[in-house]
Amino acid sequence: MSELILPKRVYYTIFAILLLCTYLTWQLAYFDLGPLNTVAALGIAVFKSVLVVLFFMHAKYSTRLTWVVGIAGVFWLGILLALTMGDYLTRGWVN
């Protein structure tokens, strides 16, 4: 069994970053950055979840297969969103 015991420090550091990000995304929401608001909000969310996945869920220290599985999930979500929006964004182009 691959015993992997991370030092507690890692968890605390990640936790601190996550809280910081939460504060940041909350405050940023009140500034008008144009379309960047959405980008920032989602970018921070992605960053946060990547941290959770890598450290809290130990993906960083897991097998390749785990990576493949996780990425596949996100990729298929991407297919769903991309092709669906592909329809909505091109509606009414031909008339």
Next chain:
Amino acid sequence: MPLPPQHYLNNGYGVKSWLLTRDHKRIALLYLAAVTFFFFIGGAFAVVIRLELATPAGDLVSDETYNKLFTMHGVMMVFFFLIPVIPAVLGNFLVPLMIGAKDLAFPKLNLASWYIYMLGGLFTLYALVTGGVDTGWTFYTPFSTVSSTTKVIPTALGIFITGFSSILTGLNFIVTIHRMRAPGMRWFRMPLFLWSMYATSLIFVLGTPVIAITVLLIAAERVFQFGFFDPARGGDPVLFQHLFWFYSHPAVYIMVLPSMGIVSEIVAAFCRKQVFGYEFVAFSSLAIAVLGFLVWGHHMFIAGESVYAALIFSILSFLVAIPSAVKVFNWTATMYKGSISWDTPMLYAIGFIGLFTVGGLTGLFLAAVGLDVHVTDTYFIIAHFHYIMVGGTIMGYLGGLHYWWPKISGRQYNEALAKLSAGIIFVGFNLTFFPQFVLGYLGMPRRYHAYPPEFQVLNVLSSAGASILGVGYLIPMVYLMWSLRYGKVAGSNPWGATGLEWTTTSPPPTDNFTQTPIVTQEPYVYPRVEGRVA
């Protein structure tokens, strides 16, 4: 030759030993009983549909009843029969045997998935006996959410629940195939059936959750009046179709891939020959599973999706046909210079290849947008998918059932009767569904309870074919049951086939193998018998 003294069937009797079993082989049989039950319910609906359509006037049943008939026919056949049938019956039975494991990775989950399936089935049966549903198996909104007054919610919940049984089965197979292969069983030493089960499981896992949330939204929309798909509240009915087909197109590959796996096994076994282009067949399963997710919009060409989306979905649909073509050609090439025996499973496999080809090629008609406009929502579609699902998948399933029946039951069925019914099914099938291609091209719309008189001749042909087909399906029921008691004992490898499942006794012991097998070579290697090469 007697049956082996100890096997999974005589390891405990009584209801409890079955209903609480964790043995994948017994669970497979539980599934077998359940799916057969649902098949005959769905089939009974089909019988009434065909009877009604024998005359142009809507005289046998009312229009309301007719709509419920084809809806329940579609729902039963798709969600409760064809999707689970091969994975949950033959897959459950064979996956551990074929990779040389004692059981699936999660036996309790496996049993749970059967109960979940039954619970979903009960919901749907409840909907059925308390009035039925009339939305079509596609549940298009806003009809299903604001207009229909029938039992949409219990049916939706039934499908929602059953979805989890699919997910658990798929998850179980994926983990089992990754983690439980016997020593030496490398990926490229796996039988092709396992590749197809693996590909199917991917679709289960990636697609099913989306249908789950979609039918949940339907139920929520009816209960809470949410309006996601109701234009009167700002929603878009076409969005529902996107979500529905995101699952339901890949689902058609759930239905056909396992059957393709079976055909690969049968063709190899009855030609006594390695499958031609093994790697290509294996990878084409994965390719179908992946590409299958990119084409769902081809069900919506005229439904109000954008023209560009239609074109993209069209071209992708052609791409997904290529791996299917690869498979068909490879099977044919496998037969070249084989030592082909004409046993029943092989007859079914040949039937599969032929009918699947017809069904698949007509799929190309539909994928060509310009042509689909004319034939969509007509009997052409009905014929297309029955060719693949009935002519293809069910043929493959019956082939597999016959092929592994000696392994499952330890006994042989009556070969003459089996050949006869295979013949009847083939003839009845073509008579039922070929006329429907013509009907569709002439413009007869689907889901019609009455139709203009000029379509009658073809409809009568189709109804006649259906009755032949029905008889063809009943015969195997009889002789397979009969063989359980009176069939002659089969021995562990009646076909002289390769594969780990044939190395253990028939029926296999509860733990499958007395010793964990060690695999040393590729699949389908038939030893040369001195000087007797055909």
Next chain:
Amino acid sequence: MPELAHHHPALAHQFENLAQQKEASTLGMWVFLVTEILFFGGLFATYCVYRHWYADAFTAASRELIVWAGTTNTAVLITSSLTMALAVRAAQTGERRLLMTLLAATMALGCVFLGIKAFEYYSEYIVHHVPGPGFQFEAEHYRHAQLFFSLYFMMTGLHAIHMIIGLAVMAVMWWLSYRGIITAEYYNPVEVSGLYWHFVDIVWIFLFPLLYLIGRHAH
């Protein structure tokens, strides 16, 4: 295969050894999480479409949500993820008391989250933001704001159900630790439940900006 030296009581018959069992159940959980991604994916797709169509109404409606509650809840959940991660670590090192404390803390935080959520639901109920015949909103965005709130309740509601399931799982884990079944040798159940808990956290990490934040700045 020769039997392995130690035959742990928790080893199920179909596995050769504990390592194989652990790998199998971890993989199983990851695969399950993938299905969860796509389950929520259907909702995300719905959200994208309507946010795209009705940007103004969605902005107006999202401004009605209680940000401080959402933000606090995010922090609460993140903290519970920390206690969860530490709980797994405690299980690995075999510190049983600590493990039980941390699991209890995780559950407590989960309850706080649900409490705040319930408070939010209640506030929205008071101001007639629950979709249906009683829904009230400024006339200009009435219909589409209702769509937003439908999505809001659907998404957060499903998330809350996942939280409740998570709490039940944690309760079982606590019981297992209490009974001494979880040991440094066999801690896999805790680890796998942890994966689930973190996943539910991640879903919220996305729901928070999507529902509460985007579009808040205007005005």
Next chain:
Amino acid sequence: MYFFLVAIAAFFSLLIAGLIVYYAVKYRRRAPDAVGTVVHGGIVLEIAWTVIPLLISMVIFVWGASVFFAMSRPPEETMNVYVVGKQWMWKFQHLDGEREINELHVPVGRAVKLIMTSEDVIHDVFVPAFRVKADVLPGRYTHIWFQPTKPGRYHLFCAEYCGTRHSGMIGEVVVMEPSDYQAWLSGGAPEGSLASAGEKLFADLACNTCHRPEAQSRGPVLQGLFGKTVTLQTGETVVADEAYIRESILNPSAKVTAGFQPIMPTFQGLVSEEQLLELIEYVKSLR
């Protein structure tokens, strides 16, 4: 195109079926323990039967796509008919006010464009003889067009399942010689053209209090609006088509025209689908 595809399908079906049967007979098992000859896979063959179907299918794709493109672009000059689907009947409105139910009269030789919407669920107009079909959605306008070439009566089906009487939601397209068509037109009770009905509504609903021909009104000038590109408050632009006018009436605040306040009330629930079509036709007629 259909027959080209039938030919391809027949060719491959027969090829496969032929080969299978031929092999099955030729290589049938001669001795009970005989095994097959080992034939190793051929990469050339594999590539060939990957690439050839790919090429064939791309040909089909391009062909199908171009047919589809032609279908989705009506010619410049069309005779427009509005269609409203409703459980379970078809309502047709000709521009000059003629209304029909479940029957559509058109002259031979003219390109006809149907502008379709639904009052309740999704329906679908399908005229097999003209090879046209399109879903009819509530809350939206979809279009098809066709050019009848021979007088006669043709089936019109509802091809999207829409409830109990779906199979009864049928009608006929009656194609007439232009002279007969004129006679038919004048035979019906003239209720005034669609646009004039719309004009009356426009006054009844008090639209004209805000929308006047002069530039300084409370609402934008609608003269010449149709087909123009409108700039919105958000800076985006939209083309003023039927869908846009419809939305402006039902949900005015969704797309607010640049330079105006969102003061226009919604007419959701006040006007029926048919009245909407009249209003739209009226706005279109304002040149």
